[in-house]
Amino acid sequence: MNPTPHASPAVATFVLAAALLSAATTATARENPVDPVSNPDKLDYRDVEARRPDFKEPFLRDGVVSQPERFRTIKPGLAQAQVLAVLGQALKQQRGALGMEWDYHFKFQMPQSANYLVCQYKVVFDESQAVRSAVWRRRQCQDLLPR
Known part of the structure; x- marks a missing residue:
């Protein structure tokens, strides 16, 4: 009887782990x-791309800690100056398909948790800067957000 060489479970696990590690040298965010x-208007957001050596704490996308209640005041018709007073300076400002966009x-903080969720928010202004x-x-x- 000729024994057929088979890899041990430990070797197979090592080979699989090495293959996954080499495939994960770049992490690219998925489609928007x-x-x-x-x-509803399918507005575009900027994704983050990081190569393996860039992975470190703190996270690549971080946010300003905020209370959800403050977003109730951001409604159509509000002036740019009022948005600035409520939300502060935007991380990025650019012209989009529907007008000026502030990102x-x-x-x-997540409910009943010590963990946080980073959220991207976009305010779009019309021609009158409202x-x-x-x-x-x-x-x-x-x-x-509270209802």
């Missing part, structure tokens, strides 16, 4: 999620 509830990153719309990139962030 389009959620009809939190982002923010906020961090909310809020046209304000949207969250992900519905989980919108769901943290």
Whole structure:
């Protein structure tokens, strides 16, 4: 009887781990999620890309700790100066398809948890510099706001 050489379970596990590690040298964010509830106009958000040596604490995308209640005042028609007074300086300002866009990153404490969720928020202004719309990139962030 000729024994056929087989890799031991430990060797197979090592080979699989090495293959996964080499495949994970770059982490690229997935396609921009389009959620009809939190982002009905399909506004675009900037993704983060990081190579393996860049992985470190703190996280690549961080946000300003905020209270969800303050977002109740951000409604269509609100002036840019009022948005600035409520939310502070935007992380990024650029012209988008619907007008001037201000991008923010906020961090909310999760309910009954010591953990935080980083949320991307976009305020879009019309030609008169009043809020046209304000949207969250992900519905989980919108769901943290009080109703």
